Amino acid sequence: MSRPRIPQSLAEREFEARLTPSNQAKTLATRLPRAEMLAVEEAAQAAGQTCSQWLREAAVAHLKRPVRSRKAMPDPTLLTELMGLRQLTVNLFAAVAGSSISPDQVRDIVRQADHVKEGKADEILRRLHDATEGK
Incomplete structure (x- = not known):
């Protein structure tokens, strides 16, 4: 004759549940x-x-x-150079509108673009940061 099974108490079941590994397979x-x-x-x-x-x-x-933020921040170095190229292009187009341009004028325009590019890039990065932070 088999021995009757005595049901576990709730406390015993909770204790055993804590001992079983939590990495059991789940179904989704x-x-x-x-x-x-x-x-x-x-x-x-x-x-x-x-x-x-x-x-x-x-x-x-x-x-x-990799987790991506809602708005990915651009690489600061690339943005700086891009802003420099933008400034250079705008100024070269303005300089050659209807006339020729000397090599010295081109050098001056390049120097001016190099001078302002970091400030413009910093301004854009600051605006992007503020927009992602919800300020």
């Missing part, structure tokens, strides 16, 4: 429109995987991507 389900499901099936088949395997790998790969 989603609904997809027909077109998206067909695309997933085609991608999984092309990869030689089941839909479940393919979706799991896609989800994990998505989690490993």
Whole structure:
């Protein structure tokens, strides 16, 4: 004759639940429109995987991507040089409007562009920073 099983108390169940590993597999389900499901099936088949395997790998790969802020900040050095080129272009066009330009004038325009580019880049970066911080 078998011994009757005595139910565990709630406290014992909670204690055992804390001892079990928290990395147990979980199931995630989603609904997809027909077109998206067909695309997933085609991608999984092309990869030689089941839909479940393919979706799991896609989800994990998505989690490993670097997090991007809403507004990515431009590289300060590139922005500085871009502002310098912008200033240079504007001034060269203004200088050659209807006349020729000497090499000395070109050098002066380049010096002036180099002088203002960092300030303009700093101003843009400050505005972008303020906009992303919600100021």
